[in-house]
Each structure stands twice: as C-alpha cells, then as structure tokens.
Amino acid sequence: MRTTVGIIGAGPAGLLLARLLHNAGIDSVVLESRDRAYVEHRQRAGILEQGTVDVLRAAGAGKRMDREGLPHDGIELRFDRRRHRVDFPALTGGRSVMVYAQTEVCKDLIALQLKEGGPLLFEAEALAVEGAETDRPTIRFRHEGREDVLECDYVVGCDGFWGVARKAIPASVSQTFERTYPFGWLGILADVPPSHDELIYARHDRGFALLSMRSPSVSRLYLQVPVDTDAESWSDERIWDELERRFETDDDWTLQRGPITQKSVTPMRSYVHEPMRHGRLFLAGDAAHIVPPTGAKGLNLAVGDVVTFVRALVHRRETGSAELLDAYSANCLRRVWQAERFSYDMTAMLHRDPDATPFDRRVQLARLDRISSCRAAETDLALGYTGFPLD
Ligand code: RFL
Numbered sequence: 017m018r019t020t021v022g023i024i025g026a027g028p029a030g031l032l033l034a035r036l037l038h039n040a041g042i043d044s045v046v047l048e049s050r051d052r053a054y055v056e057h058r059q060r061a062g063i064l065e066q067g068t069v070d071v072l073r074a075a076g077a078g079k080r081m082d083r084e085g086l087p088h089d090g091i092e093l094r095f096d097r098r099r100h101r102v103d104f105p106a107l108t109g110g111r112s113v114m115v116y117a118q119t120e121v122c123k124d125l126i127a128l129q130l131k132e133g134g135p136l137l138f139e140a141e142a143l144a145v146e147g148a149e150t151d152r153p154t155i156r157f158r159h160e161g162r163e164d165v166l167e168c169d170y171v172v173g174c175d176g177f178w179g180v181a182r183k184a185i186p187a188s189v190s191q192t193f194e195r196t197y198p199f200g201w202l203g204i205l206a207d208v209p210p211s212h213d214e215l216i217y218a219r220h221d222r223g224f225a226l227l228s229m230r231s232p233s234v235s236r237l238y239l240q241v242p243v244d245t246d247a248e249s250w251s252d253e254r255i256w257d258e259l260e261r262r263f264e265t266d267d268d269w270t271l272q273r274g275p276i277t278q279k280s281v282t283p284m285r286s287y288v289h290e291p292m293r294h295g296r297l298f299l300a301g302d303a304a305h306i307v308p309p310t311g312a313k314g315l316n317l318a319v320g321d322v323v324t325f326v327r328a329l330v331h332r333r334e335t336g337s338a339e340l341l342d343a344y345s346a347n348c349l350r351r352v353w354q355a356e357r358f359s360y361d362m363t364a365m366l367h368r369d370p371d372a373t374p375f376d377r378r379v380q381l382a383r384l385d386r387i388s389s390c391r392a393a394e395t396d397l398a399l400g401y402t403g404f405p406l407d
C-alpha cells in the first residue's frame with residue numbers, strides 16, 4: 017500500500033487531517049487501532065473554540081454542529097458562594113465558543129471520510145514508524161490478522177498520548193516537559209437538563225466542580241477527586257450531594273438531579289514533547305502534548321496542529337518550498353505553550369491542592385476576585401478561553 021500522507025489514529029486530529037487533505041486534493045490513509053463504535057462513543061471534550069468551529073465549517077463538516085451545537089457567549093466562575101459571569105463577545109470583540117461533543121465531531125468526520133474520502137481502516141493497529149529520516153517513511157501495521165506496510169511521503173502521528181509515533185523520534189533529539197497533578201476528575205453524564213444555560217467553573221474548599229452539558233436534556237458534570245479514586249466507589253447520591261455543596265451560592269440557585277448514565281475518572285497531566293517533527297514524521301494532537309481539561313484546550317490544540325500541517329504541505333506543493341514544513345514544530349509549539357500556560361493557570365486557580373497552605377488558598381481567591389473586578393484580568397481569561405489565533 018502507498019499513499020501521500022499516512023495518518024495514525026482516527027481521533028479528532030487524524031479525522032480532521034484526512035478531511036482537510038481530501039479537500040486540498042492530497043490523498044491519505046488513516047489507520048485506527050480501535051473499532052468505529054469505540055471511537056464514536058468515547059466521552060471526552062465538549063467545548064469548541066471559535067477557531068475550531070470556523071475550521072470545521074470551512075471543511076464542510078459543520079452542518080450538524082450548526083444545527084445541534086449550543087453556542088455559548090460566556091462562562092460562570094463560582095467561588096466563596098459568589099457568582100461571576102465572564103462575557104466573551106463583550107471582552108474579545110465578538111468571539112465565543114460552541115458546546116458540541118467530541119463524540120459528535122468524530123461521528124461527523126467519520127461519515128464524511130467513509131462517503132467521500134480516502135481509506136479509513138478500523139482495527140488497524142500501527143506497530144512502528146520506520147524511515148522517518150528518509151524520503152519514504154513507512155508504517156508497519158496489523159489489520160485483519162496480517163501484518164502490512166504502508167509506504168508514505170509523510171507520516172502524521174495522530175495516535176494520542178499512548179501511541180507509537182512519538183517513539184520513532186530518537187531520544188537523543190527529544191525533550192519532554194511534564195507535570196502531573198495529585199488529583200483527577202470524576203466525570204458523569206446525567207439524563208437531566210443542565211441546571212444553568214452556561215458552564216459553571218466552581219472553586220470550593222472541598223475541591224473543584226464543573227457543570228457542563230451535552231444537549232438541552234443531558235448534563236455533563238465533573239468533581240475533583242484524589243487521583244487513585246475508583247468511580248464505582250462513589251454512589252450516585254454521594255456524587256449529587258458533593259456537587260451540590262461545591263456549587264453552593266448565596267442566592268436561590270439549585271442543582272437539578274437525575275439518573276446518572278456514565279461515570280469515570282480521568283487523571284490530569286501537562287505534557288509537551290519537543291520537537292513535534294522528525295524528518296518526515298510529524299506529531300499532532302495528544303501524541304505531542306497533553307493539557308489538563310480545565311481550560312478545554314486539548315481538542316482545539318489538535319485542530320491547530322493539523323491545520324498548520326496542511327497549510328505547510330499545500331505551500332510545499334504550490335511553491336516547492338519546504339520552509340513551512342520545516343517551521344511546523346516551532347509554529348505549533350508557540351500556540352501549544354500558550355495553551356499549556358492557560359490550562360495550568362486555570363487548574364491552579366480552581367483546584368484544591370492537598371499541599372496548599374492557608375496562604376495559597378487566599379491567593380487563589382484573590383485571583384478570582386481580580387478577574388471579577390478588573391476588566392483587563394477578565395479579558396485575559398476570555399481571550400485564552402475562546403482561543404489563541406491560528407496565525
Ligand atoms: P485521541 O482522541 O486520543 O485519538 C488518538 C487515536 O489514535 C488511536 N491510536 C492508534 N491507532 C492506530 N495505531 C496505534 N498504535 C494507535 N494508538 C492509538 C486511538 O485509538 C485514538 O482513536 O487524540 P487526538 O486526535 O489528538 O485528540 C485529542 C483529544 O481527544 C483530547 O485532547 C481532548 O479530548 C481533551 N479534552 C478536551 N479538549 C478540549 O478541547 N475541550 C474540552 O472540553 C476537553 N475536555 C478532554 C476533556 C479530555 C478528557 N479526557 C478524558 C482526557 C475532558 C476530558 C475528561
């Protein structure tokens with residue numbers, strides 16, 4: 017088998033990359049180790065930045081998003097029993113975000129790819145990337161019980177944090193930057209209309225809580241928990257009781273309860289691999305970097321990476337110059353580090369750190385007070401949340 021761009025992984029990064037390449041008239045093959053149902057139902061991100069929404073629309077993948085997605089013009093910060101709304105369009109010159117789940121983005125892109133695009137093989141596990149430093153890199157993979165080789169002009173590793181692509185970059189040229197957190201998020205899906213029409217990020221002495229949603233009838237909520245928590249050890253009643261306490265306010269706001277249909281615990285991590293390119297192997301999305309979910313940046317960063325790659329490849333085809341391909345890593349990393357900084361700041365401002373002193377907790381509250389009373393501080397948060405520009 018031979019193709020121009022061999023793509024490992026059919027998460028949002030790999031699927032969008034295949035679509036953008038198809039639109040640019042460049043052929044590709046996508047190899048995905050899991051089956052279609054797994055990829056379409058993995059619960060993850062919920063927030064699309066303005067730039068991501070624009071890219072999906074321009075790629076012809078925005079129809080259902082525009083029908084069913086929920087445009088959001090702000091978020092609420094909750095702390096000290098107080099409520100503060102951050103108004104995105106007013107602070108950013110009109111930018112906003114969209115609540116549209118990653119599962120739905122993937123379903124839309126898979127349907128388009130199978131209908132109009134190049135091969136997308138499920139249950140095709142990449143085993144190794146070879147020859148990254150040559151003109152003909154290859155992906156060795158297993159599909160339907162057989163080992164096969166995909167010959168490519170370029171390989172893009174969109175295979176997430178646990179994938180194989182990153183391992184093909186020699187340790188001698190790799191640098192990694194990492195931070196782990198002593199807590200995780202217990203996430204639930206519940207069949208109950210969201211108790212508020214915008215997301216609520218709550219800082220409480222007992223820990224962080226987040227109210228989000230999947231649709232007008234399905235709520236998505238998260239609770240900060242110790243990192244080794246077993247989701248099943250939390251009864252539904254205990255989860256609702258804890259959420260209620262962490263969202264408490266001085267007014268008459270109430271949290272609506274409903275049947276919980278899914279529970280899981282996600283660890284939190286900050287991670288960057290540099291460089292994001294080695295020869296003709298490029299890394300995109302979680303394969304190269306992880307952010308804690310507090311800033312809602314992971315999927316949006318993946319989109320930025322693949323847009324940057326496609327622009328560089330098209331530039332190469334149109335001008336013969338590899339200058340943008342050569343600059344891929346540096347151009348992506350600039351945006352990646354801004355997202356790392358933003359996600360880290362949001363996490364530190366809102367979570368209960370088990371090692372924090374009473375002084376640290378007062379500083380956290382002072383940060384939130386600053387955002388709610390100083391327009392410049394609030395604008396910085398709104399600009400970060402709605403997204404760093406792609407150019
Ligand atoms: P993915 O989605 O992990 O996809 C990688 C794909 O590669 C496949 N794969 C392989 N295929 C073939 N051969 C191999 N050897 C392979 N190894 C792996 C995997 O099966 C998989 O299908 O990475 P990608 O595409 O880079 O996308 C990244 C996003 O999924 C991730 O950053 C976000 O989900 C992060 N995230 C959020 N991001 C946002 O932008 N906004 C949010 O609101 C948001 N909330 C979240 C999140 C992540 C969360 N978790 C569970 C980590 C909330 C949570 C709870």
Ligand code: PHB
Binds near residue numbers: 229310
């Ligand atoms: C989600 O809806 O899953 C979600 C929203 C905002 C975040 C993280 C996750 O910051």
